[in-house]
Amino acid sequence: MKLSQFNIKSILLGIGIGIIVTATASMIYLAGRDPMENLTEEQIIKQAEMYGMVKQEILVDDISP
Numbered sequence: 001m002k003l004s005q006f007n008i009k010s011i012l013l014g015i016g017i018g019i020i021v022t023a024t025a026s027m028i029y030l031a032g033r034d035p036m037e038n039l040t041e042e043q044i045i046k047q048a049e050m051y052g053m054v055k056q057e058i059l060v061d062d063i064s065p
Contacts (some may be wrong), residue, residue: 039047
């Protein structure tokens with residue numbers, strides 16, 4: 001088959017379907033990733049403190065007379 005026998009609408013439809021399939025596969029792949037995997041321990045502690053979490057040693061110091 002020669003390229004002149006293909007209809008331009010068919011080529012555009014094939015490209016569009018390919019883009020949609022690729023985007024869907026990419027979203028499925030990225031949905032399974034852990035968003036916290038690149039955080040350091042300091043960043044995790046900083047975020048935990050923002051949400052009101054405290055360290056155990058702070059609680060023990062507050063209870064001591």
